[in-house]
Amino acid sequence: MGILDSALVRRVRQTPALRPPAIAAYRTVDRLMPAPSGPRVIANSMPKSGTHLLASLLDQLEGMRFGGRLVAFDCGDQYHPDAPLRDLEKRLRNVRDSHYLGGHLIRDPRVEELVAASGVRFVTILRDPRAVVVSGAHYVMDAKQLKGRAEALERFPDLSSILRALVFGDGEPGDPGYFPEIGERYAAYVDWVDAQVGTTVLFEDLIGGRGGGSQDRQVSEVARLVGYLGYHAGVESADAVAQRLFSEKAITFRAGSIDSWREDLPADLVEEIETRCAGSMARLGYQ
Numbered sequence: 001m002g003i004l005d006s007a008l009v010r011r012v013r014q015t016p017a018l019r020p021p022a023i024a025a026y027r028t029v030d031r032l033m034p035a036p037s038g039p040r041v042i043a044n045s046m047p048k049s050g051t052h053l054l055a056s057l058l059d060q061l062e063g064m065r066f067g068g069r070l071v072a073f074d075c076g077d078q079y080h081p082d083a084p085l086r087d088l089e090k091r092l093r094n095v096r097d098s099h100y101l102g103g104h105l106i107r108d109p110r111v112e113e114l115v116a117a118s119g120v121r122f123v124t125i126l127r128d129p130r131a132v133v134v135s136g137a138h139y140v141m142d143a144k145q146l147k148g149r150a151e152a153l154e155r156f157p158d159l160s161s162i163l164r165a166l167v168f169g170d171g172e173p174g175d176p177g178y179f180p181e182i183g184e185r186y187a188a189y190v191d192w193v194d195a196q197v198g199t200t201v202l203f204e205d206l207i208g209g210r211g212g213g214s215q216d217r218q219v220s221e222v223a224r225l226v227g228y229l230g231y232h233a234g235v236e237s238a239d240a241v242a243q244r245l246f247s248e249k250a251i252t253f254r255a256g257s258i259d260s261w262r263e264d265l266p267a268d269l270v271e272e273i274e275t276r277c278a279g280s281m282a283r284l285g286y287q
Contacts, residue, residue, distance in 0.1 A: 027068040030099075036063040038098030039121045039229045042071065042198075044105050046189040048135035049127040050203035051102060053245060057206070057222065058100045060241045061231055067099040073111050074104055075185050079174040085110055092118035106188035107195055115197050121229050122198030125206065128286050129186045129277045130270060134261040137162040159264065167272050183276030190280040199228050202284065204258050208242055212258035218242045 041064070043054045058064050071091045077084045088105070092114055095101055105111050115122050140152055140162050156162045169181035179185075193200050201221055208218035222245075223238035265273075274281065281287075 023068060030065070030068055035096040036098050038063050039231075040095040040097060040119070041100035041121045041123065041229065042092075042095075042103045042105070042115065043100050044103035044122060044124040044192070044198075046126070046132060046186065047104055048132050048139055049189070050125040050206065053203060053206055054123060054125045054201070055100070055102065056245050057225065057241065060244055061226070061229065063098040065099060067095060067101045070102040070104065072104040073106060073108060075106060075180045075188055076176075076178040078106075078108060079178070081108075081110065085114070089114050092120060095120060106185075107191035108188075112195060112197055123225060123228070124189065124192040124198060124200045125203055126190060126193075126200055126284060127203035128258070128261070129182055129281065130265055130273050131203075131258070131261040132186070133163060133166045133182060133269070133273060134264045136166050137264070160266075163265065163269055167269055167276070181276060182273055183280070186277050187280045190283060193283060199225070201225060206245065207258065208245060215242070218245070 038061075041058060043051065043058060045051045045054065055066065059066070069091060071088050073081075073084050073088055088111065091101060095118070105115070137159055140149060140156075141159055143149065152162075156165050165179070167182050169179050169184075171178040173180075192198065201224075204213050205217050205221045207213045209215040219238050219242045222242045226238060226241070
């Protein structure tokens, strides 16, 4: 079981008052521990696209551990890029061997240049946009630790209004709180598919049989990703690693199955998402 699955860590993550000192303590302890030789990794995703699933895979790899930080450059940051780009450059420079950071990084030329120059292994996990919207809405409703949640719930007080905001967006480009519509935001992450930097994987290919996917496909993708990260001789079988990926104890776990979005997404929003994301969905093979 990965460190991020422990009951204590879940309790800390869900209690806002405990998070800052706990995270600081984790980073301090981590810095005092030796870092064995190994890849430096960014586990990238559009929020609610399978971040924990990818982290669970990395947690299985010998010597690999979480670096205690998240790097981000989302669509709104394109209008005020200086501070987030400086932070990204610093974080990439300081990633230690055999460590991974979480990332919410769109494909922007400036981001891509920094990632390429850093030499990190860069893995982006992508998911059906209909599932991303539903998962994101439930996260806003349920995650008390989410920064800005109270303000969001004042404007969007129920699941229906949050779903619509995630589909249609909110604010104007350049505004501090700008949140683009789903088509623009989703495409900015899907664009990593044909980048020279890193590799991509689909949530649906990595979730395996217990999440409604294919066990054979899961094992194949685990083997490919493990190879990309540079783990070969001495690593246990891809099948053994794959068996441990699916976890209902995950901090952000809600419904880790492929078609769970159908329970919450009304027909008009399904059509809206499919229209706005048509090109991106076609690129990834979603129907």
